[in-house]
Amino acid sequence: MESQFENDFNHQLRRVRMPMLYYGGRRLVMSVQRRVSADCPYTMVTGIRRGDAHRFNKGIADMVWSAGVYLSTHIFTRYEGEATYYVVAVQQAVQSYKKRYISGPDAKWFAYLRRQDLKDVVSIYDAESFEVIKNIELDTVDAQDIVISPNGGFIAAYDVPLLYKVSVYRPDGTKEASFSVDDGGLGIKSVCWSPDSQFLAVGGYDNKLRLLDTFTWKPVSIFTHQTKYLDNPEQEILIEREVMSGAPHAGYDIRNGIQHIPRLRPDHDRPNPKTSVTAKFNNLGNLMLTTSETIPTTACIWNMATMKSHAIIVQQEPILTALWNPKISSLLAICCEGGRFYLWQDRRHGNHRSNVTAINIPAEKFSISNIRWSPDGKTLLLMSKDMFCLAWPIDS
Template identity: 25%
Template sequence: MNFSELFKLSGLLGKFSPDGKRLASCVQYRLVIRDVNTLQILQLYTCLDQIQYIEWSSDSLFILCAMYKRGIVQVWSLEQPDWHCKIDEGSAGLVASCWSPDGRHILNTTEFHLRITVWSLCTKSVSYIKYPKACQQGIAFTKDGRYMALAERRDCKDFISLFVCSDWQLLRYKILLYSLDGRLLSTYQAYEWSLGIKSIAWSPSSQFLAIGSYDEKVRILNHVTWKKITEFEHPATITNPKTIVYKEVEKSPAVETERLSFPPRALASSLFSTQSKYDISQVPVSLQYVKPIADRANPKIGIGMLAFSPDNCFLATKNDNIPNAVWIWDIQKLKLFVVLEQLCAIQSFQWDPRQPRLAVCTGNSKVYLWSPAGCVSVQVPVEGDFQILSLCWHSSGDSVALLSKDNFCVCYLEREEVK
């Protein structure tokens, strides 16, 4: 396992391009585009204000930079560096921005989630969609890019509406699940509670829909009947003897390692290959539980993170009431498989796009990797304070960008041959 040197970063804004050729990062109001192989700067763009969000277009030809405080989105072309586009939402404000699957339309969500404005880069036309729900995962597109599902909030009720992306017109409007030809599939409702659904994730095969709720449960629906096939609870005490609980423990190194200066990608994996910082706990295991303040806005309760592995075999979840644990479920057997109990709160996790390998970060200078073969903790070899708050896999699965508040580095999981 090798690591690059540290590069400056702000806002945790670092993303690989979909084609895997470039790495974008932000430093205040500057957008930096690097070559993935050499990490040399290819292009440098200057925006009108501090960048708060970036996203690549699906074809990697454009990248948008959102400045929410100014209500502005700027779009840059990788093929034509002199071309750029500015979208100003004016008094409507801006809280979210994203690309449509065709990479030629931008969807901006205005303040207070009053509407979504759809801007076309080709025709310069504008479309409006009302009542988007204020949630992190409120928009999803089909793989072919033809349809968009939008979570909406009307009259204190949650709805899912389907739109045709070619003209952004409503296809069908009904509570919850419809097929694309308009057949009612289900009117499933998890439970009677005004907070509703917190998170949602499709499996890569589209066979399963995972719904995370504020009651600390995940419900799995199948794509044939759209009925609930199982329900995953997240109790504070693990009692099933067949569940593996990996507990992170602090260990002092047996031998003091000499301080070295590491050039880019020069650290050999042998330094850390035997440094496992996990113990397997014997059940029952009591996890750290945080009692939420229910009367506070946006309470930290329920299932805040959901992600299926690329082979559809596993589902990783985080219950915000138990912030230091990652739950990994066996989707084949529909049961809990592994729990990772960390010393610090989970900040982010993401699956390797090529295999069932999960990367986790907890706000320290370590990256944690789990696969069915086991779990390992690796210290990033940098001087000073490097707190990893987010991470992003390369499309090949060979590397992952580790992002902190002020810096980022690239972790290479396959060591190159030295020539």
């Protein structure tokens, strides 16, 4: 299965105005189609096989497919503080609440983060009856988001950017733990669970990622992105280079040891300085990807068994998105500005244990802005400002 990704990809282009595209369950693609102005969007849900489309005339600030089997064809949207629940089959809204930030762990229940009486509250709902099972009052000042562990046993909520604080609760309302850092800079940027729910990765604006274990809720490792931490002689640094001036294809120099990593010096006198770190685990949890705004062209891959750097990918352009394949643990798709995307594979290639393949898109003026894997990992959705492209492997 993995070797198929070494073949050329077959691309199909379709000129449509779809700036936001999301894969859903049962071969559905959800898009935001903007009409008149950015303040007046509507949602289009299209079946890949049938080609039919459903439209919901509702303003949208953000949207997400609900998780699980039962909710695989349902949509949550957020607009002007109101959360709306859509069922694609009947093309209508079922419930609407004045709440914020939505997350669904599985097919049995889902959670809403909302404000009530100037306090943060997580409401647990039954997925079939839509009745409230539990209301959990958080100890946060202004929670930014909630992240539910893959096993459904924990709910992590991180606080306002001025506070570096994450609180963890069980679905029954029991407070499990709270973790904070006094010198955490501008607070927490993102929170991510490992697939086995054993670790919680907390990325902050202090250019550090702290890995908490679920036994002590203390950092077992702190990942930084300074040059002195990139000196593992066993790791490989893959640096993109052009084969020749103006050539459409790219190649990579594979090096070991200390290398110069292009860095940006953040301006702390301006709002929202680029100093944050985010993390993503592969589906097995044995590899973790981190990206830092201070080294925007670099993707760092860490070995979770040793807690050491495994590989470093240095691109010529800033990395916009990098996503693990949901089924193939050793496959990572990388999106940079331009007319190509990249696939990193953690498999031996000659004398090297990993390799990166640059794949060009056969279309003029197609500049990738975002990517999405299909749930089965067999198709990659590539998006530009006014077009999208589907890429998949060709059988040998």
